[in-house]
Amino acid sequence: MAANKTQGQQVTIFMVGITAACAGLAYITSGLGKTALIVGVVLLALSFWKFYSIKSLEGKIALKSQPAISKLAGLAVNIIGWLVVLLGIHLTPSVGGRMVAAILGLAISFASIILILPTACNKNAIWKA
Amino acid sequence: MKFTRHIVSMCALAACLAFGATAYAAPSEATTELQQGVAKAPAVADLQKGDPGGTLTGTINDVPVSDAKSGLSLTDVANQVGQNKIGINFTWTLICGFLVMFMQAGFAMVESGLCRVKNSNHTYMMNFMVYACGLFAYWLIGFAIQMGGAAGNGNLGGLQPLVGEHTLSLFGRTWGLFGQNGMFLTGHNYDVGVMVIFLFQMVFMDTALTIVTGACAERWKFATFFVSSVLMGAFTYPLFGNWAWGGGWLAQLGTNVGLGKGYCDFAGSGVVHSVGGLSALACALIIGPRIGKFNRDGSSNPIIGHDVSAVMIGCFILAFGWFGFNPGSTLGASAAGCLRIGSVAVNTMLAGCTGTFGAILYMWALKGKPDASMSGNGLLAGLVAITAPSGFVNSVGSAIIGFVAGILVCLSVAFVENYMKVDDPVGAISVHGANGIWGVISVGLFADGKSNYGGSWNGVTGSVTGLFYGDASQLVAQLVGVATLVAVIFTITFVINWILDILLGQRVSIASEVEGLDIPEMGQLGYPEFVFKPEPEVLIAANQAAVA
Numbered sequence: 163m164a165a166n167k168t169q170g171q172q173v174t175i176f177m178v179g180i181t182a183a184c185a186g187l188a189y190i191t192s193g194l195g196k197t198a199l200i201v202g203v204v205l206l207a208l209s210f211w212k213f214y215s216i217k218s219l220e221g222k223i224a225l226k227s228q229p230a231i232s233k234l235a236g237l238a239v240n241i242i243g244w245l246v247v248l249l250g251i252h253l254t255p256s257v258g259g260r261m262v263a264a265i266l267g268l269a270i271s272f273a274s275i276i277l278i279l280p281t282a283c284n285k286n287a288i289w290k291a
Numbered sequence: 292m293k294f295t296r297h298i299v300s301m302c303a304l305a306a307c308l309a310f311g312a313t314a315y316a317a318p319s320e321a322t323t324e325l326q327q328g329v330a331k332a333p334a335v336a337d338l339q340k341g342d343p344g345g346t347l348t349g350t351i352n353d354v355p356v357s358d359a360k361s362g363l364s365l366t367d368v369a370n371q372v373g374q375n376k377i378g379i380n381f382t383w384t385l386i387c388g389f390l391v392m393f394m395q396a397g398f399a400m401v402e403s404g405l406c407r408v409k410n411s412n413h414t415y416m417m418n419f420m421v422y423a424c425g426l427f428a429y430w431l432i433g434f435a436i437q438m439g440g441a442a443g444n445g446n447l448g449g450l451q452p453l454v455g456e457h458t459l460s461l462f463g464r465t466w467g468l469f470g471q472n473g474m475f476l477t478g479h480n481y482d483v484g485v486m487v488i489f490l491f492q493m494v495f496m497d498t499a500l501t502i503v504t505g506a507c508a509e510r511w512k513f514a515t516f517f518v519s520s521v522l523m524g525a526f527t528y529p530l531f532g533n534w535a536w537g538g539g540w541l542a543q544l545g546t547n548v549g550l551g552k553g554y555c556d557f558a559g560s561g562v563v564h565s566v567g568g569l570s571a572l573a574c575a576l577i578i579g580p581r582i583g584k585f586n587r588d589g590s591s592n593p594i595i596g597h598d599v600s601a602v603m604i605g606c607f608i609l610a611f612g613w614f615g616f617n618p619g620s621t622l623g624a625s626a627a628g629c630l631r632i633g634s635v636a637v638n639t640m641l642a643g644c645t646g647t648f649g650a651i652l653y654m655w656a657l658k659g660k661p662d663a664s665m666s667g668n669g670l671l672a673g674l675v676a677i678t679a680p681s682g683f684v685n686s687v688g689s690a691i692i693g694f695v696a697g698i699l700v701c702l703s704v705a706f707v708e709n710y711m712k713v714d715d716p717v718g719a720i721s722v723h724g725a726n727g728i729w730g731v732i733s734v735g736l737f738a739d740g741k742s743n744y745g746g747s748w749n750g751v752t753g754s755v756t757g758l759f760y761g762d763a764s765q766l767v768a769q770l771v772g773v774a775t776l777v778a779v780i781f782t783i784t785f786v787i788n789w790i791l792d793i794l795l796g797q798r799v800s801i802a803s804e805v806e807g808l809d810i811p812e813m814g815q816l817g818y819p820e821f822v823f824k825p826e827p828e829v830l831i832a833a834n835q836a837a838v839a
Contacts, residue, residue, distance in 0.1 A: 164803050164811030169514045176518055177427075180525070184431040188474035213514070213795045221800035224510070224837050225579040233789070237782050244778030247771055251548055252462055257764045260550070264770035271777045275572065279785075280711040283576040287712070288837065289585040 168216050172209045179205030224288045232282035236274045243270030325351070325363045380446045380623030381487050383632075387619025391494040394612030395422050395501060400605030401671075402505040403817075405596035405664060405717045407826070409807020410509045411817030417504040417511070421520050425497040428524035432474055433496065434489050437529035439470020440538045445745065446623035447487055452479040456538050464547040466540035469533050491619065492532070495563050498616075499528050502567030505717035506575040507797075510582075510804050513812045515795045519574070519788055527783050528566055531776065535562045541775060544768045545751035551765030553749035554772040555738070557635075558620035560679030560730025565776045568724020572713065573785040578797045580714030582804055583833030591708050592829050594716065599663050606667040610643055613674045617681040627745035631682065638681045639674065642693030646673015649697020664718075665701060671722045672700035676730040680737055682744070683755040688737035696726045728773050733757075735766030805834040 179202045186199025250263020284290075333347040342348045354371045356363050399418035406414045425433075440456020442449065455472035458465045473480045476489060500520050507516070534541040535556050545553035556562050585591050596602065617639045623629040650669020654662040673693030677684075680692060703721035707713050713720065740756035748755050756762040791797060798804075803811035810816065825831065 164799070165513055165814070173514055173517055177521070180428075180521065181431060184474060184525075187432065188435075188477070210794050214793075217794070217796045220512075220796055221802060223796070223798045224582050224801050224804060225798050233785075237785060240778045240782055244774050247774040251544075251550070251767075251771065255549075257767060260767045261763065261770070264767055264774065268770060268774050268777065271774060275569075275777060275781060276711060279576055280713060283579070284712050287579065287585070288582070289580065289587060289589075289833075291587075 168212070172212045175205050175212070176209040179203070179209055226286035226288060228283050229285055232285065233279065236278035236282055239278055240271050240274035243267045243274065246270060321365050325365070325368070329363055376625045377448045379625040380629070381483070383624040384447065384487050384491050384619060384622050387615035388491040388494050390612045390615025391498065391619065394498060394609050394616070397605045397608030397612060398501045398505070400601040400608065401667065402508055402717050404598040404601030404605060406508050407594065407807070408597035408818060408821065408823055409809055411597065411809065412813045412815055413513065413808035414504070414508050415817065416513070416813055417508070417516055418501055420517065421501045421504055422497050424517060424520040425500040425524035426493055428521045429493050429496050429529070430475065431525060433525045433529040434476070434492065435471055435473035436469045436526065437532035438488060438492060438537045439472040440467060440533070441470065441488070441536070444488070444622065446621070446627055446629065448484040450484050450488060452482045452485055466543060466547065467533065467538045468540065469530060470537055491622070495559055495616070496524055496528050496532070499563045499567035499570070500524055502564070502719050502723045503571045503574055505719035506571035506715045507578050508716045509808065510578060510798050512796060512799050515791055515797050518795065519791055522787055523570060523784070527570065527780060527787065530783070531566050531780050532562050534775065535772065541772055542749045544771060545749050549764065550768035550771070551735070551762055552751045552753070552755050552768070554768050555683065555734050555748060555755050555765070556679045556731060556772065557682035558617045558678045560675060560727045561772050561776055564675045564678060564723040565727030565731065566780050568720050568722070568727050569776055569781040570784040571715070571719045572724055573781050574788050574797070575713050575715055575720065577785065577788050577792050580712070581716070582801065582837045583830040584714045585712060589712065594830065596664065602664055602667050606670050609671060610674060613639055613643070617678060620682065621744070628743045631742060635681045637686060638684060638689035639677055641686055641689045642673040642677030642696070643670050644673070645690045645693035646670055646676070646697040649673070649694040650701055653698050653701045665704070668700050668704070668718050668722050669697035672696040672726040675723055675726040676733060679730040680734045683734060683738035683742050685739050685741065688739065692730070692733045692737060696729055699725055699729055728776070731769050731773050732766070735769035738765060801837045805838060
């Protein structure tokens with residue numbers, strides 16, 4: 163399908179929507195601001211809905227569906243690593259203890275983005291077919 | 292009675308004389324000196340004769356007088372000194388911002404040069420439009436999120452309208468989360484200082500956004516790139532920017548939990564380059580590799596770029612723009628340690644130089660050829676790595692940081708491609724992600740404690756000092772920053788782009804990708820009068836297999 167008028171129109175609606183929504187947020191205390199926010203959110207939803215409806219017309223892409231559970235698990239492990247770092251700072255006042263916690267937490271997070279997520283995203287990669 | 296009236300009259304006269312004498316007190320020494328100076332200043336008749344040597348222009352007569360009746364005062368002079376300081380700092384910051392803006396051209400040339408000719412228009416257009424997308428999103432809401440609570444910068448006049456940081460109370464401390472002042476730059480934010488900091492921070496933000504286009508080149512749907520860039524400029528980048536530079540919790544690690552001077556990132560190895568590089572990794576994982584990049588056994592095929600000259604010239608443009616990136620991050624050239632701008636500029640140059648050496652010597656000694664594109668990436672890696680520590684380290688530290696970056700980028704490119712099986716046409720993940728992280732960590736190692744930016748940093752008295760100069764806690768603060776980048780920023784970008792993939796689709800069709808994105812996505816070839824050389828056979832075979 164490639165770039166086309168419908169895409170262009172939806173990008174325009176998206177831009178108008180996000181502008182209206184932000185204007186609404188900026189003036190949220192006023193009635194006009196609240197109206198702008200609602201209009202903006204509606205336009206954003208409309209643009210995304212329309213994008214979704216034309217997505218299938220794009221044609222076949224060089225990407226197969228990837229396991230969502232594995233991806234979510236990878237993201238969760240990533241966040242856990244970060245929480246280990248933060249917890250370490252809170253639990254121990256010593257620099258050495260905080261350093262160990264930081265390195266451990268970082269290792270967990272790196273394992274997620276280097277190992278778990280690439281494995282998940284490449285599970286059904288087109289080059290494996 | 293007469294005598295009493297006489298006494299009262301004498302007292303009243305004495306009081307009037309005393310009051311008058313007070314009102315007409317003799318001028319102070321300073322005032323006298325100022326008045327003498329005004330008298331000696333070149334007269335209009337002298338100036339009308341011309342001033343080829345510049346010795347008559349710019350004198351005491353150019354200091355604005357607030358009260359013409361009483362003439363020039365010490366207050367007038369002090370006010371002008373303050374104006375001069377702010378004026379110098381405004382000018383410096385703005386000109387540096389203009390240099391950083393020009394880096395967009397460098398990125399465009401590097402990225403397009405490293406891609407195939409059939410995608411050149413599309414790649415250039417992504418780099419062109421990302422400037423507008425990011426700027427607009429930042430004006431809408433991004434600036435407010437990042438700098439909405441950043442009041443207190445003395446270099447730019449205080450930025451007092453920017454008071455509005457949302458905070459969280461946790462473990463008995465207050466932690467900044469995001470700002471809220473500055474949307475659309477209206478109301479109180481229609482302010483000369485706010486305008487300066489907006490421009491400067493915006494061009495940094497656009498640098499981060501443009502990094503992602505490199506990793507996703509040759510298969511990213513233009514409409515999705517558009518939406519993704521707007522969202523990144525509006526939310527993802529500003530969030531981390533606030534945490535590091537806008538009065539947020541990362542900067543408060545020093546004051547709140549005693550970790551060095553908090554997370555320190557002088558010009559953005561973390562805020563700009565790591566955010567960009569890790570976002571690039573997230574997007575590249577979702578989009579998948581180009582057709583023909585990997586074989587069935589997992590081995591990779593080199594996909595050669597179409598224009599080495601564009602790459603090399605682009606690298607020089609980036610190196611030139613980096614003189615605005617790092618030295619400009621003092622946000623001034625007057626007071627509060629700003630005279631360190633020369634040191635920062637030299638550190639930047641040195642790291643770029645040794646980064647080039649690290650890469651070219653690695654490639655030449657181990658692979659046999661002084662590879663041009665890797666040499667360019669080595670220069671960029673050195674510049675990325677020095678970005679965070681540039682204001683805190685000495686020249687020897689800079690040279691080491693740059694050299695390590697040059698080698699690291701070569702190792703990282705191979706690792707990302709051969710082990711992680713992530714296709715990154717321009718090496719953005721390695722140049723900006725890996726070396727951005729190295730830059731953040733190197734602050735915690737090499738900061739020498741000799742810098743002095745107004746006697747404190749992030750509200751903690753003293754100078755930023757790393758492990759090698761006696762403060763291990765600074766390294767811990769940097770590691771917390773790295774963990775936040777890897778976990779939080781990567782995850783936010785991954786989730787946003789995963790949703791966009793579901794709703795819009797990130798990737799173009801196989802037919803578009805095989806044909807080249809220029810015609811299907813942009814409607815025109817980048818080089819319409821050129822006759823293209825056929826692609827290598829391995830890529831032709833992969834294209835045919837994909838279409839089938």
